[in-house]
Amino acid sequence: MSSKILPTNRGSLRRSGRNLIKLLGGKVINVPLxxxxxxLAIHLxxxxxxxxxxxxxxxxxxIGDLAEFQSWQTVLHYGLKPFEDNNIPLLQRVIRFSFFLDLVSCALALTISFFCAVYFNNELGWPNEWHYLGxxxxxxxxFTTSATSNGILRLLNRYDLIAIQSLVATLVRFCGIVFLTLVGGDIRGAVLVWMLAAFANFSSFLYFALTQLHKKNLLKGLFTHIKGGLSKDLPGIWKFAWNTNINMTFSLAFKQITTLVIGSILGPVSAGxxxxxxxxxxxxxxxxxLLQSTLYPEMVRSWNSSKPSHLYKMALQITLLTGVITSLLFIVLPYIAFPLLKLLLHKNPAHDTLTLLYWLAxxxxxxIWGMSLEPILITTGNTSGAIYARGITVLVFLPLLFLFIYQWxxxxxxxxxxxxxxVLILLQFFFIFKNKFFKHNQSKHFL
Structure with missing residues (x-):
C-alpha cells in the first residue's frame, strides 16, 4: 500500500503545516488591511x-450560517476516498449533493433574513433612521453560502487559492472605505461597499472552485449526468449533513449571536x-x-487508513505544540492591547473594552488547547457527540450571557x-472517551 493511501503521522503533520503556511500567507496581508x-470606518x-x-x-x-449546511465537511468526508480512487461519478455525486444543499440554504436564508429585517429591526438594535439600509x-x-466551493478547494489541496480568496472581501472593503474617506462618504456608501465585498467574496470562491474542477476534468457532466438521485451510494450522507449543520448552529452562539445580543441590549456602539x-x-x-482547518483532510485520511491511531497521535502532538506556542504569544497581549485599541478607536479605550479583550483572549x-477535539468527533463519525457538546454549552452560555450583561x-x-x-472542552473530551470506551467494549463482547 502506498504512502499516499496510508499516510504516516509525520507526513500528515508536514502536509498540514505546508497548507497552514499557505493560509498564513493570505493573513499576513489580510490582518493589517x-x-x-x-x-478608517470608525473615523468616517x-x-x-x-x-x-x-x-x-x-x-x-x-442567518446565513444558521441556514447553511456545512457542506465543505460533507465534501471532505464523503469525497476524499472517491477522489483518491479516481471514482469520478461518485465524487461528482458528492459535489452535486453539496451544491444542492447550498441552493436550499440560500433560498431559506433569504426568506428568513428579509422577514426579520422588516419586522424585527428594533429587537436587533438597529437605529430607526437606518432601518431601510438593514x-x-x-x-x-x-452570498454567504460558499461551503461547497470551500470544500472543493480543500479536497483538491488548493489552500493557496483559499488564502488568495480570503483577501478578496477585505480588499474590497479597504478600497471602498478609502474611497469613501476621500470623497466624504456616509453610512449609505459604507453599506454599499460591504454589499460589494460580500458578492466579491462569494463569486471569487465559486470561480476558483469551478476552475479547479475543470482542470481536473471533474466539471464535465457534473450538472447533467444526474442518475439515481442525489444520495445514491452515499450511505448516511443526509444524517452527516444535518448533524454538521446543527453543530455549526450551536457554535454560532460564541460569535455572531453574541454581537446581536449585545446590540439588542446595549446598542450599536457596544456591539462595535x-x-x-x-x-x-x-x-x-x-x-x-487556521491550523484546525488543515487538520480535517489529514484526519479523514488517517481514519480511512488501516491505522486510524495516527489520528489521535497527530491530534495530541498538534495540541501540545499549538497550546504551548499560543500561551507564550498571549503573554505579549497586555503590552499591545491598549495602543492597538487606541489606534482603532481614535481615542483612549474605555476600561470595560480593554478588560473584555483580556477575557476574550x-x-x-x-x-486552542481543545482545538483537535471537535475534528476528532466529526472525523470518527461521532457527529452526535459534537452536537451534544455544542448544544449543552450553548444552554449554559446563553443564560449566563444575558444574566452577566444585565449585571455588568x-x-x-x-x-x-x-x-x-x-464547558465545551470538558464535554468534547467526555464524548471522545465515551465513544472509544463504547467501541472497545463492543469489540470485546463480539470476541
Missing part, C-alpha cells in the same frame, strides 16, 4: 455608524466595541485556528465566554 479598514462613520454596520453584517452572517443589506445573505475586542483576541490566535486560549454590561460577556470555553 482589516485593522486599517476598521480604523463614528462609533454608532460602525456599530450599526457590524450589527447588520453579523445579522446576515448569523433591509437592503439583508439580501447579501444570498465588542467586535473590535473580539477581532484582536481572534487575531492573536488566528495562525493556530483567555477564552480563545482555552479553545459589556464586561459580563467575558466571564460567560470563559465558562463556556471550559
Amino acid at each position: 482589516s485593522l486599517i479598514q476598521i480604523s 462613520l463614528g462609533d454608532k455608524g460602525y456599530g450599526f454596520l457590524i450589527l447588520i453584517y453579523s445579522f446576515t452572517q448569523t 433591509i437592503i443589506f439583508s439580501f447579501t445573505v444570498m 466595541h465588542y467586535n473590535i475586542a473580539g477581532k484582536i483576541a481572534e487575531a492573536t490566535a488566528k495562525p493556530i485556528v 483567555g477564552a480563545e486560549l482555552i479553545g 454590561e459589556m464586561q459580563g460577556v467575558g466571564p460567560a465566554a470563559i465558562i463556556a470555553a471550559f
